[in-house]
Amino acid sequence: MQVQGNMKRPNTQELREMHATLCQALADPTRIALLYELGNGPKHVNEFVNALNLPQATVSRHLKMLRERSLVNTRREGSYIYYSLADERVLGALDIMFSVKNDILVRQGNLAKTSSQTD
Amino acid sequence: MQVQGNMKRPNTQELREMHATLCQALADPTRIALLYELGNGPKHVNEFVNALNLPQATVSRHLKMLRERSLVNTRREGSYIYYSLADERVLGALDIMFSVKNDILVRQGNLAKTSSQTD
DNA sequence: ATAGTATATTCGAATATACGGATATTACCG
């Protein structure tokens, strides 16, 4: 298990709190969906609303949380505001947790049925 | 960005909820500390209590949450119950998020001061 | 059994988060 880059691991209370605050962004199914959507390129709010079939207020609220944590960038283009991933590695972290979850399910006998193209 | 192993990404509401439930385990500074402690090998409850200087009830409660998500295994040994990491990749996900956070701080001008051996 | 140690759970109060309709704000364009 290698620590990324040239930094230390979080050893102080304050660092752990920042770390946890960032991870908090991953702890909601809607935000996970938003982040993966952004993996396919920048999108504006209404695209999320349509793609995920969620109320605009809900999308906007969750995007705000990602913004506050600097996980997404925004740029205005015409009358749209485009959101983009600030750091693709976040999807890597999500992928890891997804694999872990999958393996847990397999281990527990719930088969590897992780797919289903219903989206 | 590669999806781990041979599985698909979470496309359904149900999968995203499970995914989020697992990520929820990472969204608390105490649990982050517990997981990193476990990176150094199995420990029993009192070792966490001493290492992290937390009330025993707090440690036990957070360990329970990790247990419920199958992120840790337990085995009794004499009068101790040893906890161990069920999947080391979780630390990889934490490391990624830690790097991301660090880069965000650097980008925002708060320097790369991520260390400090105060623990 | 009894005592002693390790771990888990209960409980009530404080705090945080999620929801989404309604409403505000902002920016673009004629």
Added chain:
DNA sequence: CGGTAATATCCGTATATTCGAATATACTAT
């Protein structure tokens, strides 16, 4: 300007999470 579309915020309510002292449970050893 005025209208319109896009996005953000407000608000009350519902639900979830966190805390840690107190208490319960589980096991070991005598």
